[in-house]
Amino acid sequence: xxxxxxxxxxxxxxxxxxxxxxxxxxxxxxxxxxxxxxxxxxxxxxxxxxxxxxxxxxxxxxxxxxxxxxxxxxxxxxxxxxxxxxxxxxxxxxxxxxxxxxxxxxxxxxxxxxxxxxxxxxxxxxxxxxxxxxxxxxxxxxxxxxxxxxxxxxxxxxxxxxxxxxxxxxxxxxxxxxxxxxxxxx
Ligand code: 1PZ
Numbered sequence: 001x002x003x004x005x006x007x008x009x010x011x012x013x014x015x016x017x018x019x020x021x022x023x024x025x026x027x028x029x030x031x032x033x034x035x036x037x038x039x040x041x042x043x044x045x046x047x048x049x050x051x052x053x054x055x056x057x058x059x060x061x062x063x064x065x066x067x068x069x070x071x072x073x074x075x076x077x078x079x080x081x082x083x084x085x086x087x088x089x090x091x092x093x094x095x096x097x098x099x100x101x102x103x104x105x106x107x108x109x110x111x112x113x114x115x116x117x118x119x120x121x122x123x124x125x126x127x128x129x130x131x132x133x134x135x136x137x138x139x140x141x142x143x144x145x146x147x148x149x150x151x152x153x154x155x156x157x158x159x160x161x162x163x164x165x166x167x168x169x170x171x172x173x174x175x176x177x178x179x180x181x182x183x184x185x186x
Contacts, residue, residue: 008172009171009172009173009177010046010049010050010171010172011171011173011177011178012177013046014043014046014047014049017042017043017046018043018112020043021035021039021040021043034080034081034082034083035081035082035083036080036081037072037075037076037079037080037081037082037084037085038073038076040072040082041069041072041073041076044069044072044108044112045069045073047065047111047112047115048062048065048066048069049171050115050171051065052170053162053167053170053171054161054162055160055161055162056160057156057157057160057161058157060153061154064107065108065111068104068105068107068108069108071099071101071104072085072101072104072105072108075101079101082105085101085102085105086102086105088101088102089101089102089103090102110141110142110145111142113141113142114137114138114141114142117136117137117140117141118133118134118137119178120137121133121134121136121137122164122178123178123179127164128163128164128165129161129163129164130161130162130163130164130167131158131159131161134158134161135155135158138154138158142154
């Protein structure tokens, strides 16, 4: 059935993992629930499958993302929550220091924000190509925080993105499934 099919695709696995964390945070009325770093890392690791669909031009993005998630996985052996990571870097005054865990956490979060923006763009357009959706998402979310060199490389790489239907095929998805569980496209 539809539910079983959704649980089987990479995207539905990613959605489930993040929805679980979102539900936990929503349930948090007193502000006492804290996200566990190991669970956050597990969800972040699921995202890596997307890179396999993007092609060689985004290999560098993959290496960057994976390296930063790996650092957080390492941190999860000694830090229970995301807040613990932040507290330590605040105390050491290293929140912005390149390579610090808090900085890496922020970079990973920017990557996640980019993916969210990308699929929002994806849904609001009927383009055959991913280039415009990806460019708009990147300009909104990540470009302000990247150097000129990186931005230039990313914009050049956009021309090599697969077409939308190819991406869906690789992800074992249909357009209807991406819209969501409850909605059925005409
Ligand atoms: C179908 C999907 C199409 C999406 C296309 C958009 C891809 C944008 C790729 C952005 C590449 C940025 C690569 C390098 C960034 C580095 O300058 C920084 C350095 O951080 P520092 O060490 O100074 O703290 N690294 C990062 O920001 C790490 C995270 C980048 C990865 C984000 C990719 C998100 C996922 C893309 C979709 C799968």
